[in-house]
Amino acid sequence: MTMSWSRRIAGLVVAGGVLILLRAGSLTPLRTAPDGTAMLRLSWSARPERIEQCRRLSDAELAARPQHMRLRWECEGRFARYLLRVSVDGRVLAADTVRGGGLRSDRPMHVFREYAVIPGERRVTVSLRRIDAEVRPDSVADAATAAGTGAADRETREGQERRVRRAEALPALVRMDSTLTVAAQRVVLVTYSSIAHRFVIKRPAVLAFFTTEHTEETEGHDKSVGVKTAHHAKDCVALAGPPRSCTPLWPSGCSPCAPW
Amino acid sequence: MRPLRAADAAATRLYGWRHNPLHQTGTVAAALLGLLIVTGLYLLVFYRVGAPWQSVQRLQADPWLGRWIRSLHRFASDALVVAVVLHAWRLFAQARAWGPRALAWTSGVVLLTVLFISGWTGYVMVWDNFGAQLAVSGARLFDAVPVLSEPVRRIFAGDQAVPSVFFFLNLFLHVALPLAAAAGLWIHLSRLARPALLPPRPLLYAICGALTLLAIVWPSPLAPEAALLSISSQVPADLFYAFWLPWADALPPWLAWTGALVTFGIAFAMPWFTHRPRTAEWTPSVVDERSCTGCNQCPQDCPWEAITMVPREHAHGAQSAFVARVDPAHCVSCGVCAGSCAPMGVGPADRTGRDQLARLRAFIERSDTLARRPVAICCEHAAPAHVAPLMEHGAEVRLVPCAGNLHTSVIELSLRAGAPGVMVYTCAPRDCRGREGPKWLHERVYNDREAELQARVDRARVATAVMAPGDWAGTLAAWTQFSAQLAALSESATVPLDEQLGAICEPVPLEEEAR
Numbered sequence: 035m036t037m038s039w040s041r042r043i044a045g046l047v048v049a050g051g052v053l054i055l056l057r058a059g060s061l062t063p064l065r066t067a068p069d070g071t072a073m074l075r076l077s078w079s080a081r082p083e084r085i086e087q088c089r090r091l092s093d094a095e096l097a098a099r100p101q102h103m104r105l106r107w108e109c110e111g112r113f114a115r116y117l118l119r120v121s122v123d124g125r126v127l128a129a130d131t132v133r134g135g136g137l138r139s140d141r142p143m144h145v146f147r148e149y150a151v152i153p154g155e156r157r158v159t160v161s162l163r164r165i166d167a168e169v170r171p172d173s174v175a176d177a178a179t180a181a182g183t184g185a186a187d188r189e190t191r192e193g194q195e196r197r198v199r200r201a202e203a204l205p206a207l208v209r210m211d212s213t214l215t216v217a218a219q220r221v222v223l224v225t226y227s228s229i230a231h232r233f234v235i236k237r238p239a240v241l242a243f244f245t246t247e248h249t250e251e252t253e254g255h256d257k258s259v260g261v262k263t264a265h266h267a268k269d270c271v272a273l274a275g276p277p278r279s280c281t282p283l284w285p286s287g288c289s290p291c292a293p294w
Numbered sequence: 295m296r297p298l299r300a301a302d303a304a305a306t307r308l309y310g311w312r313h314n315p316l317h318q319t320g321t322v323a324a325a326l327l328g329l330l331i332v333t334g335l336y337l338l339v340f341y342r343v344g345a346p347w348q349s350v351q352r353l354q355a356d357p358w359l360g361r362w363i364r365s366l367h368r369f370a371s372d373a374l375v376v377a378v379v380l381h382a383w384r385l386f387a388q389a390r391a392w393g394p395r396a397l398a399w400t401s402g403v404v405l406l407t408v409l410f411i412s413g414w415t416g417y418v419m420v421w422d423n424f425g426a427q428l429a430v431s432g433a434r435l436f437d438a439v440p441v442l443s444e445p446v447r448r449i450f451a452g453d454q455a456v457p458s459v460f461f462f463l464n465l466f467l468h469v470a471l472p473l474a475a476a477a478g479l480w481i482h483l484s485r486l487a488r489p490a491l492l493p494p495r496p497l498l499y500a501i502c503g504a505l506t507l508l509a510i511v512w513p514s515p516l517a518p519e520a521a522l523l524s525i526s527s528q529v530p531a532d533l534f535y536a537f538w539l540p541w542a543d544a545l546p547p548w549l550a551w552t553g554a555l556v557t558f559g560i561a562f563a564m565p566w567f568t569h570r571p572r573t574a575e576w577t578p579s580v581v582d583e584r585s586c587t588g589c590n591q592c593p594q595d596c597p598w599e600a601i602t603m604v605p606r607e608h609a610h611g612a613q614s615a616f617v618a619r620v621d622p623a624h625c626v627s628c629g630v631c632a633g634s635c636a637p638m639g640v641g642p643a644d645r646t647g648r649d650q651l652a653r654l655r656a657f658i659e660r661s662d663t664l665a666r667r668p669v670a671i672c673c674e675h676a677a678p679a680h681v682a683p684l685m686e687h688g689a690e691v692r693l694v695p696c697a698g699n700l701h702t703s704v705i706e707l708s709l710r711a712g713a714p715g716v717m718v719y720t721c722a723p724r725d726c727r728g729r730e731g732p733k734w735l736h737e738r739v740y741n742d743r744e745a746e747l748q749a750r751v752d753r754a755r756v757a758t759a760v761m762a763p764g765d766w767a768g769t770l771a772a773w774t775q776f777s778a779q780l781a782a783l784s785e786s787a788t789v790p791l792d793e794q795l796g797a798i799c800e801p802v803p804l805e806e807e808a809r
């Protein structure tokens with residue numbers, strides 16, 4: 035089949051058209067979110083508190099156990115469930131039970147939620163409250179070892195381990211109530227600091243929001259002494275001019291709008 | 295089938311049947327896979343898992359090599375999807391998706407899936423806003439499957455930088471999957487004898503050149519770096535790989551998964567949906583062991599490696615120790631073996647050389663048209679639309695399922711019956727459903743391949759040509775030239791064909807077969 039020039043030119047034009055279509059398909063502007071959207075994102079992993087019933091074994095009982103199973107305190111229990119409540123401007127977006135991961139709920143609790151919010155000044159409240167009743171006879175176990183009643187090394191270690199676990203666990207209540215100016219096309223990320231036991235708001239690299247009022251509360255964290263702690267920070271007032279925000283990371287409350 | 299024929303005709307009109315890209319979508323896909331591996335190796339040298347977007351930005355900033363190689367890699371991967379989808383569509387439309395081809399089909403579906411996943415990882419690696427969108431949407435789908443207790447989406451929450459290990463995993467998959475696809479190609483082609491892996495050189499160079507030109511003249515830009523605490527209202531998406539993105543984001547994850555799995559399931563199970571009863575044109579070939587001389591020709595010619603030589607169970611007298619045997623599970627009923635057997639002992643029912651001769655002889659007894667007009671033996675799949683006009687141009691048309699089926703004795707008998715000449719029209723060689731029909735026909739007519747056209751037959755009265763939709767001019771030109779050649783011959787030569795040819799045309803008397 036010999037090709038006429040007109041065919042060759044038509045062939046080139048069609049090939050060019052196919053290439054243009056290929057490039058267009060390769061770089062198609064795809065709408066992924068409507069303009070003027072903003073989002074509240076909750077994301078954290080935390081270990082729920084373990085609610086357990088402990089019994090001190092007698093020396094005879096301990097001796098009857100195999101060597102590797104000799105724990106002075108025999109505890110049975112489960113991990114606490116929490117009520118997660120999220121509201122924006124008083125409108126409740128979520129109020130549901132969250133629990134630890136895994137089939138037996140004995141793994142860390144992982145939360146990842148996203149809620150579309152209308153940009154502007156918004157009052158955002160997030161709280162995580164323990165649902166299960168605060169039965170803690172295990173404090174006796176801690177108290178016993180803490181008091182150093184002449185228990186063996188192992189018993190002391192057991193008590194310490196339990197205390198460390200509890201210190202890492204979620205407190206009975208973590209709450210954040212913040213009024214933010216949320217910018218369009220930005221995400222307000224609320225995460226949980228398991229070191230500071232409080233919610234932390236993360237800011238985008240570019241100005242997304244600034245905090246005008248921020249209150250937070252952590253309750254029942256220091257359980258061994260049963261103290262209720264609360265932090266109130268109303269000291270972050272957004273200023274006009276360069277974007278400012280505060281990232282409350284430390285229990286002392288957010289330092290007064292440190293420039294960033 | 296009709297849209298495919300129309301597309302074929304249009305492409306043949308533009309590029310000729312030799313370089314019609316639609317005829318060789320499989321080889322074009324394999325060539326593009328090769329091009330991707332080569333360009334990918336270059337990009338790999340510069341990619342950094344610790345700073346993915348920045349490393350791509352550095353490549354993009356290099357106008358001499360980096361920018362266009364990156365774009366070439368992207369456009370070639372898009373062209374690959376187009377080629378593979380056309381390849382699958384073609385084979386489906388030509389009823390080549392079932393039976394012994396089921397392995398090629400199902401492995402093809404897996405290959406396509408692997409390509410999509412590999413493309414997904416490739417775009418995520420760039421870590422621009424499109425890559426992040428793919429990652430987040432993928433993670434959303436992944437999180438719907440209760441495998442991990444920690445949602446994968448937490449990686450992209452924005453509270454901390456995405457760990458390098460994530461990009462390392464992506465890179466690993468992006469390199470490993472195409473290599474797995476290349477290995478998978480071996481399974482894909484395992485049932486084929488002599489698979490063609492590359493398109494003809496001019497087409498290969500044209501495709502690579504065109505994509506390179508596009509990459510140089512109009513390279514792909516680099517989108518802004520992913521910002522996980524920002525919401526992009528629009529991203530520059532590659533629809534060849536991210537066509538699912540709008541659905542995946544709009545539908546609940548379970549529905550998106552169901553859609554994906556059902557689509558995969560339907561595509562994978564296509565060989566079972568399109569299965570035909572193995573009768574009539576789909577009957578597998580059989581060997582008549584009485585006729586088989588153990589010459590080992592049909593196993594060499596079978597394009598699907600469906601024939602093996604096995605020891606004969608009851609050898610009598612001078613019979614060969616080995617005999618051909620067809621494995622019906624591998625035989626696609628192409629009939630190419632029928633044309634390869636000199637003693638006419640193999641072929642699908644009703645299509646062996648002997649059946650062809652018997653039919654022709656019955657026709658000769660019924661009608662004398664053969665003696666008056668040149669014969670055009672046409673592959674019935676080649677270009678059905680050309681048959682009627684060819685008859686108007688004085689051809690006595692006879693159809694065969696594939697030119698590779700045609701036993702050369704039929705050509706000889708036609709001439710002996712008085713036909714002035716015999717033209718065999720084949721389909722375009724790269725479009726042959728029997729894969730190698732035109733090639734073997736040519737070898738048998740001109741190069742003495744078994745079962746060869748006997749030397750005594752005047753080659754001036756025999757011709758072969760390609761008949762392709764969209765190239766009626768080519769079909770007609772070949773016919774006109776052949777007719778002119780025959781006209782010149784009839785003026786000069788008056789010697790009739792050997793009267794004794796009939797006996798030689800029949801290696802085993804038909805009566806014996808009846809017994």
Ligand code: HEM
Pocket residue numbers: 319320321323324327378381382385390391395398399400401402403405406409475479482483486488489490491727729
């Ligand atoms: C990376 C992707 C693919 C490549 C590179 C590829 C390549 C090829 C090549 C080179 C051939 C042999 C052509 C020949 O010599 O006759 C072939 C055959 C075949 N391909 Fe693919 N292919 C791919 C994907 C697919 C897909 C997605 C399907 C279907 C869903 C498919 C179905 C088939 C079938 C059924 C055959 C056998 C044809 C026959 O036996 O007549 N392939 N492929």
Ligand code: SF4
Pocket residue numbers: 578579595596597598599600601620624625626627628629630631632641642
């Ligand atoms: S018909 Fe003959 S050549 Fe074709 S696949 Fe079957 S055995 Fe092989």
Ligand code: SF4
Pocket residue numbers: 581585586587588589590591592593617618634635636637638639640
């Ligand atoms: S071509 Fe014919 S004779 Fe030769 S091995 Fe095959 S069946 Fe037997």
